[in-house]
Amino acid sequence: MIRKLSKHGDxxxxxxxxxxxELLKIDEHMELEISTHGRAVVIQPVGxxxxxxxxxxxxGNNKSAI
Numbered sequence: 135m136i137r138k139l140s141k142h143g144d145x146x147x148x149x150x151x152x153x154x155x156e157l158l159k160i161d162e163h164m165e166l167e168i169s170t171h172g173r174a175v176v177i178q179p180v181g182x183x184x185x186x187x188x189x190x191x192x193x194g195n196n197k198s199a200i
Contacts, residue, residue: 135154139146155161165180 135151137148139148141147160166160179166177167180169176
């Protein structure tokens with residue numbers, strides 16, 4: 135899926151289709167963490183990285199969550 139940014143006030147917005155938000159179980163009340171990985175933008179629910187790190191550590195994998 136290719137998207138362009140839309141002007142929103144003094145900034146820019148990226149509109150995410152409802153079907154993708156539903157697939158990821160993200161709603162308008164959820165806080166999202168925005169980070170980068172190289173040239174990629176990563177958007178995930180707040181707290182997801184902590185849960186993933188704990189899960190990986192519990193199975194003996196010492197990789198950090200992105």
